Amino acid sequence: xxxxDVAERTGLPAKTIRYYEEIGLVRPARGANGYRRFVESxxxxxxxxxxxxxxxxxxxxCRGLLALYEDEGRASADVKxxxxxxxxxxxxxxxxxxxxxxxxxxxxDACAGDxxxxxxxxxxxxxxxxxxxxx
Amino acid sequence: xxxxDVAERTGLPAKTIRYYEEIGLVRPARGANGYRRFVESxxxxxxxxxxxxxxxxxxxxCRGLLALYEDEGRASADVKxxxxxxxxxxxxxxxxxxxxxxxxxxxxDACAGDxxxxxxxxxxxxxxxxxxxxx
DNA sequence: CTTGACCTTCCAGTGACGGGAAGCCCTATA
DNA sequence: TATAGGGCTTCCCGTCACTGGAAGGTCAAG
Numbered sequence: 001x002x003x004x005d006v007a008e009r010t011g012l013p014a015k016t017i018r019y020y021e022e023i024g025l026v027r028p029a030r031g032a033n034g035y036r037r038f039v040e041s042x043x044x045x046x047x048x049x050x051x052x053x054x055x056x057x058x059x060x061x062c063r064g065l066l067a068l069y070e071d072e073g074r075a076s077a078d079v080k081x082x083x084x085x086x087x088x089x090x091x092x093x094x095x096x097x098x099x100x101x102x103x104x105x106x107x108x109d110a111c112a113g114d115x116x117x118x119x120x121x122x123x124x125x126x127x128x129x130x131x132x133x134x135x
Numbered sequence: 136x137x138x139x140d141v142a143e144r145t146g147l148p149a150k151t152i153r154y155y156e157e158i159g160l161v162r163p164a165r166g167a168n169g170y171r172r173f174v175e176s177x178x179x180x181x182x183x184x185x186x187x188x189x190x191x192x193x194x195x196x197c198r199g200l201l202a203l204y205e206d207e208g209r210a211s212a213d214v215k216x217x218x219x220x221x222x223x224x225x226x227x228x229x230x231x232x233x234x235x236x237x238x239x240x241x242x243x244d245a246c247a248g249d250x251x252x253x254x255x256x257x258x259x260x261x262x263x264x265x266x267x268x269x270x
Numbered sequence: 271c272t273t274g275a276c277c278t279t280c281c282a283g284t285g286a287c288g289g290g291a292a293g294c295c296c297t298a299t300a
Numbered sequence: 301t302a303t304a305g306g307g308c309t310t311c312c313c314g315t316c317a318c319t320g321g322a323a324g325g326t327c328a329a330g
Contacts, residue, residue: 051260067176067258100191113215125186
Protein backbone atom coordinates (compact mmCIF):
# COMPACT_ATOMS: atom_id res chain seq x y z
CA UNK A 1 0.00 0.00 0.00
CA UNK A 2 1.32 3.45 -0.89
CA UNK A 3 1.27 6.46 1.39
CA UNK A 4 -1.74 8.01 -0.34
CA ASP A 5 -3.95 5.01 0.40
CA VAL A 6 -2.77 4.97 3.99
CA ALA A 7 -3.50 8.67 4.30
CA GLU A 8 -7.04 8.09 3.08
CA ARG A 9 -7.61 5.10 5.33
CA THR A 10 -6.23 6.69 8.49
CA GLY A 11 -7.31 10.26 7.87
CA LEU A 12 -3.75 11.41 8.49
CA PRO A 13 -2.07 13.68 5.90
CA ALA A 14 0.77 12.03 4.00
CA LYS A 15 3.08 14.70 5.38
CA THR A 16 2.23 13.64 8.89
CA ILE A 17 2.86 9.98 8.12
CA ARG A 18 6.29 10.83 6.72
CA TYR A 19 6.97 12.85 9.83
CA TYR A 20 5.96 9.93 12.05
CA GLU A 21 8.40 7.76 10.16
CA GLU A 22 11.12 10.38 10.55
CA ILE A 23 10.74 10.39 14.33
CA GLY A 24 10.57 6.63 14.45
CA LEU A 25 6.92 5.99 15.29
CA VAL A 26 6.44 3.77 12.23
CA ARG A 27 8.95 1.98 10.02
CA PRO A 28 7.32 1.15 6.69
CA ALA A 29 9.24 -1.02 4.21
CA ARG A 30 10.43 0.40 0.89
CA GLY A 31 9.71 -0.83 -2.60
CA ALA A 32 12.30 -1.10 -5.37
CA ASN A 33 11.19 2.32 -6.63
CA GLY A 34 11.86 3.96 -3.27
CA TYR A 35 8.19 4.30 -2.38
CA ARG A 36 7.10 3.48 1.15
CA ARG A 37 5.21 0.19 1.29
CA PHE A 38 2.79 -0.04 4.20
CA VAL A 39 1.35 -3.26 5.55
CA GLU A 40 -1.81 -3.67 7.62
CA SER A 41 0.01 -3.43 10.93
CA UNK A 42 1.47 -0.07 9.86
CA UNK A 43 -1.97 1.22 9.02
CA UNK A 44 -3.25 -0.02 12.33
CA UNK A 45 -0.47 1.71 14.23
CA UNK A 46 -1.07 4.96 12.39
CA UNK A 47 -4.75 4.77 13.20
CA UNK A 48 -3.83 4.23 16.84
CA UNK A 49 -1.58 7.26 16.69
CA UNK A 50 -4.25 9.40 15.08
CA UNK A 51 -6.78 8.55 17.76
CA UNK A 52 -4.31 9.08 20.59
CA UNK A 53 -3.27 12.45 19.12
CA UNK A 54 -6.91 13.49 18.76
CA UNK A 55 -7.29 12.82 22.48
CA UNK A 56 -4.49 15.32 22.99
CA UNK A 57 -1.70 12.91 23.91
CA UNK A 58 1.70 14.34 23.02
CA UNK A 59 3.96 12.57 20.55
CA UNK A 60 6.08 11.29 23.42
CA UNK A 61 2.98 10.02 25.19
CA CYS A 62 2.03 8.28 21.97
CA ARG A 63 5.44 6.69 21.73
CA GLY A 64 4.99 5.29 25.21
CA LEU A 65 1.44 4.14 24.57
CA LEU A 66 2.46 2.49 21.34
CA ALA A 67 5.27 0.62 23.08
CA LEU A 68 2.83 -0.57 25.73
CA TYR A 69 0.29 -1.44 23.07
CA GLU A 70 2.81 -3.70 21.38
CA ASP A 71 3.98 -5.22 24.63
CA GLU A 72 1.68 -8.16 25.26
CA GLY A 73 2.83 -8.44 28.85
CA ARG A 74 2.36 -4.80 29.84
CA ALA A 75 0.62 -3.85 33.07
CA SER A 76 -2.52 -1.80 32.57
CA ALA A 77 -1.29 0.36 35.44
CA ASP A 78 1.44 1.74 33.20
CA VAL A 79 -1.08 2.83 30.62
CA LYS A 80 -3.38 4.25 33.25
CA UNK A 81 -0.55 6.32 34.70
CA UNK A 82 0.16 7.99 31.36
CA UNK A 83 -3.54 8.61 30.82
CA UNK A 84 -4.03 10.06 34.29
CA UNK A 85 -1.09 12.41 33.87
CA UNK A 86 -2.60 13.59 30.62
CA UNK A 87 -6.00 14.00 32.22
CA UNK A 88 -4.42 16.19 34.88
CA UNK A 89 -2.89 18.39 32.19
CA UNK A 90 -6.24 18.66 30.47
CA UNK A 91 -7.92 19.63 33.71
CA UNK A 92 -5.31 22.29 34.38
CA UNK A 93 -5.81 23.72 30.90
CA UNK A 94 -9.59 23.72 31.31
CA UNK A 95 -9.29 25.52 34.64
CA UNK A 96 -7.02 28.11 33.10
CA UNK A 97 -9.31 28.66 30.14
CA UNK A 98 -12.36 28.94 32.37
CA UNK A 99 -10.65 31.65 34.37
CA UNK A 100 -9.75 33.53 31.20
CA UNK A 101 -13.24 33.07 29.90
CA UNK A 102 -14.81 34.48 33.04
CA UNK A 103 -12.63 37.58 33.05
CA UNK A 104 -13.07 38.19 29.37
CA UNK A 105 -16.83 37.60 29.40
CA UNK A 106 -17.17 40.04 32.27
CA UNK A 107 -15.22 42.71 30.39
CA UNK A 108 -17.15 42.15 27.17
CA ASP A 109 -20.36 42.43 29.09
CA ALA A 110 -19.28 45.77 30.55
CA CYS A 111 -18.30 47.19 27.18
CA ALA A 112 -20.92 49.18 25.32
CA GLY A 113 -19.50 48.19 21.97
CA ASP A 114 -20.62 51.30 20.16
CA UNK A 115 -18.92 54.23 18.42
CA UNK A 116 -17.73 55.84 21.64
CA UNK A 117 -14.11 55.41 22.75
CA UNK A 118 -14.79 54.46 26.38
CA UNK A 119 -13.93 50.82 26.80
CA UNK A 120 -13.69 48.82 30.04
CA UNK A 121 -11.70 46.15 28.21
CA UNK A 122 -8.87 48.51 27.38
CA UNK A 123 -9.20 50.20 30.76
CA UNK A 124 -8.67 46.90 32.51
CA UNK A 125 -5.68 46.00 30.38
CA UNK A 126 -4.20 49.41 31.10
CA UNK A 127 -4.14 49.28 34.89
CA UNK A 128 -1.19 48.01 36.88
CA UNK A 129 -3.10 45.95 39.43
CA UNK A 130 -5.01 42.84 38.48
CA UNK A 131 -8.35 44.28 37.54
CA UNK A 132 -11.49 42.58 36.36
CA UNK A 133 -13.15 42.24 39.77
CA UNK A 134 -16.86 42.68 39.68
CA UNK A 135 -16.60 43.84 43.30
CA UNK B 136 15.46 52.63 32.53
CA UNK B 137 17.33 49.51 31.39
CA UNK B 138 15.71 46.31 30.27
CA UNK B 139 16.35 44.52 33.57
CA ASP B 140 14.35 47.09 35.54
CA VAL B 141 11.54 46.93 33.03
CA ALA B 142 11.52 43.14 33.25
CA GLU B 143 11.17 43.36 37.00
CA ARG B 144 8.44 45.98 36.88
CA THR B 145 6.35 44.28 34.20
CA GLY B 146 7.05 40.68 35.13
CA LEU B 147 8.04 39.97 31.54
CA PRO B 148 11.37 38.23 30.87
CA ALA B 149 13.97 40.43 29.18
CA LYS B 150 14.00 37.97 26.28
CA THR B 151 10.31 38.56 25.74
CA ILE B 152 10.72 42.33 25.80
CA ARG B 153 13.47 42.11 23.17
CA TYR B 154 11.20 39.89 21.12
CA TYR B 155 8.37 42.41 21.37
CA GLU B 156 10.71 45.07 20.10
CA GLU B 157 11.83 42.82 17.25
CA ILE B 158 8.24 42.38 16.06
CA GLY B 159 7.50 46.06 16.47
CA LEU B 160 5.22 46.09 19.52
CA VAL B 161 7.48 48.51 21.39
CA ARG B 162 10.19 50.87 20.16
CA PRO B 163 12.44 51.81 23.06
CA ALA B 164 15.10 54.48 22.50
CA ARG B 165 18.78 53.61 22.64
CA GLY B 166 21.47 55.10 24.82
CA ALA B 167 24.93 56.06 23.58
CA ASN B 168 26.20 52.68 24.78
CA GLY B 169 23.66 50.78 22.69
CA TYR B 170 21.49 49.83 25.67
CA ARG B 171 17.73 50.08 25.29
CA ARG B 172 16.36 53.05 27.24
CA PHE B 173 12.74 52.62 28.30
CA VAL B 174 10.47 55.44 29.34
CA GLU B 175 7.29 55.18 31.40
CA SER B 176 5.05 54.84 28.40
CA UNK B 177 7.09 51.87 27.21
CA UNK B 178 6.71 50.20 30.57
CA UNK B 179 3.00 50.90 30.49
CA UNK B 180 2.64 49.39 27.05
CA UNK B 181 4.57 46.28 28.06
CA UNK B 182 2.35 45.88 31.10
CA UNK B 183 -0.67 46.16 28.83
CA UNK B 184 0.81 43.49 26.57
CA UNK B 185 1.56 41.19 29.47
CA UNK B 186 -1.99 41.39 30.74
CA UNK B 187 -3.51 40.92 27.31
CA UNK B 188 -1.25 37.90 26.68
CA UNK B 189 -2.19 36.42 30.04
CA UNK B 190 -5.80 36.59 28.90
CA UNK B 191 -4.74 34.48 25.95
CA UNK B 192 -4.89 37.14 23.25
CA UNK B 193 -2.53 36.33 20.39
CA UNK B 194 0.32 38.65 19.51
CA UNK B 195 -1.64 39.89 16.51
CA UNK B 196 -4.67 40.52 18.72
CA CYS B 197 -2.38 42.44 21.04
CA ARG B 198 -1.07 44.50 18.17
CA GLY B 199 -4.63 45.46 17.29
CA LEU B 200 -5.62 46.14 20.89
CA LEU B 201 -2.54 48.27 21.42
CA ALA B 202 -3.33 50.33 18.32
CA LEU B 203 -6.87 50.85 19.55
CA TYR B 204 -5.59 51.66 23.03
CA GLU B 205 -3.42 54.40 21.62
CA ASP B 206 -6.14 55.71 19.35
CA GLU B 207 -8.08 58.22 21.42
CA GLY B 208 -10.92 58.27 18.92
CA ARG B 209 -11.43 54.50 18.68
CA ALA B 210 -14.87 52.95 18.84
CA SER B 211 -15.32 50.53 21.72
CA ALA B 212 -17.10 48.27 19.24
CA ASP B 213 -13.77 47.55 17.57
CA VAL B 214 -12.26 46.39 20.83
CA LYS B 215 -15.34 44.39 21.69
CA UNK B 216 -15.20 42.61 18.35
CA UNK B 217 -11.63 41.42 18.94
CA UNK B 218 -12.49 40.33 22.46
CA UNK B 219 -15.60 38.46 21.33
CA UNK B 220 -13.68 36.62 18.62
CA UNK B 221 -11.16 35.60 21.23
CA UNK B 222 -13.91 34.50 23.59
CA UNK B 223 -15.32 32.32 20.84
CA UNK B 224 -11.92 30.68 20.36
CA UNK B 225 -11.66 30.09 24.09
CA UNK B 226 -15.11 28.53 24.15
CA UNK B 227 -14.24 26.26 21.25
CA UNK B 228 -11.09 25.16 23.00
CA UNK B 229 -12.95 24.52 26.25
CA UNK B 230 -15.56 22.45 24.42
CA UNK B 231 -12.87 20.42 22.74
CA UNK B 232 -11.01 19.83 25.98
CA UNK B 233 -14.19 18.84 27.78
CA UNK B 234 -14.91 16.25 25.13
CA UNK B 235 -11.38 14.89 25.42
CA UNK B 236 -11.67 14.90 29.17
CA UNK B 237 -14.92 12.96 29.14
CA UNK B 238 -13.59 10.26 26.84
CA UNK B 239 -10.33 9.96 28.71
CA UNK B 240 -11.95 9.95 32.16
CA UNK B 241 -14.32 7.24 31.01
CA UNK B 242 -11.45 5.10 29.76
CA UNK B 243 -9.40 5.65 32.89
CA ASP B 244 -12.37 4.69 34.98
CA ALA B 245 -12.78 1.47 33.04
CA CYS B 246 -9.11 0.52 33.38
CA ALA B 247 -8.19 -1.69 36.30
CA GLY B 248 -4.71 -0.18 36.51
CA ASP B 249 -3.08 -3.27 37.92
CA UNK B 250 -0.41 -5.74 36.80
CA UNK B 251 -2.64 -7.42 34.23
CA UNK B 252 -2.28 -6.54 30.55
CA UNK B 253 -5.99 -5.99 29.77
CA UNK B 254 -6.50 -2.31 29.19
CA UNK B 255 -9.63 -0.58 27.86
CA UNK B 256 -7.59 2.52 27.08
CA UNK B 257 -5.38 0.71 24.59
CA UNK B 258 -8.33 -1.30 23.33
CA UNK B 259 -10.20 1.87 22.50
CA UNK B 260 -7.23 3.43 20.75
CA UNK B 261 -6.82 0.25 18.74
CA UNK B 262 -10.26 0.09 17.15
CA UNK B 263 -11.07 1.60 13.79
CA UNK B 264 -14.42 3.15 14.67
CA UNK B 265 -14.73 6.03 17.09
CA UNK B 266 -14.97 4.23 20.39
CA UNK B 267 -15.35 5.61 23.87
CA UNK B 268 -19.14 5.56 23.96
CA UNK B 269 -20.51 4.65 27.34
CA UNK B 270 -23.78 3.66 25.63
C1' DC C 271 5.06 9.65 -26.04
C1' DT C 272 2.98 12.66 -23.30
C1' DT C 273 0.10 13.94 -19.59
C1' DG C 274 -0.93 14.11 -15.00
C1' DA C 275 -1.21 11.95 -10.60
C1' DC C 276 1.61 10.15 -7.28
C1' DC C 277 5.84 9.58 -4.94
C1' DT C 278 10.58 11.12 -3.18
C1' DT C 279 13.83 14.38 -0.53
C1' DC C 280 15.03 18.73 1.28
C1' DC C 281 14.34 23.37 3.01
C1' DA C 282 11.75 26.88 5.31
C1' DG C 283 8.15 28.61 8.22
C1' DT C 284 4.67 28.49 11.96
C1' DG C 285 3.90 31.00 17.54
C1' DA C 286 6.02 32.94 21.07
C1' DC C 287 9.44 32.70 22.95
C1' DG C 288 13.90 30.20 25.82
C1' DG C 289 18.90 28.78 26.12
C1' DG C 290 23.31 29.79 25.52
C1' DA C 291 27.62 31.68 23.30
C1' DA C 292 30.66 35.57 22.38
C1' DG C 293 31.64 39.93 23.47
C1' DC C 294 30.94 44.97 25.12
C1' DC C 295 29.81 48.16 29.19
C1' DC C 296 29.53 49.82 33.89
C1' DT C 297 30.35 49.91 38.73
C1' DA C 298 32.54 48.63 43.01
C1' DT C 299 36.26 47.25 45.46
C1' DA C 300 41.33 46.12 46.53
C1' DT D 301 44.45 51.43 38.42
C1' DA D 302 43.38 46.72 37.75
C1' DT D 303 40.03 43.44 38.08
C1' DA D 304 35.88 40.95 39.12
C1' DG D 305 31.08 40.72 38.65
C1' DG D 306 26.91 41.62 36.72
C1' DG D 307 24.16 43.56 33.04
C1' DC D 308 23.68 44.52 28.40
C1' DT D 309 24.18 43.49 23.23
C1' DT D 310 23.51 40.45 18.98
C1' DC D 311 23.13 36.04 16.87
C1' DC D 312 21.81 31.45 16.22
C1' DC D 313 19.60 27.20 17.45
C1' DG D 314 15.77 24.54 19.68
C1' DT D 315 11.02 23.99 20.99
C1' DC D 316 6.17 21.19 19.15
C1' DA D 317 3.96 18.90 15.60
C1' DC D 318 3.48 19.57 11.83
C1' DT D 319 2.51 22.33 6.89
C1' DG D 320 3.81 24.33 2.44
C1' DG D 321 6.43 24.31 -1.46
C1' DA D 322 10.21 23.38 -4.80
C1' DA D 323 12.71 20.14 -7.65
C1' DG D 324 12.69 15.91 -9.50
C1' DG D 325 11.79 10.57 -10.04
C1' DT D 326 7.88 6.94 -11.13
C1' DC D 327 3.77 4.99 -12.84
C1' DA D 328 -0.71 4.08 -15.39
C1' DA D 329 -3.71 5.71 -19.06
C1' DG D 330 -4.65 7.39 -23.51
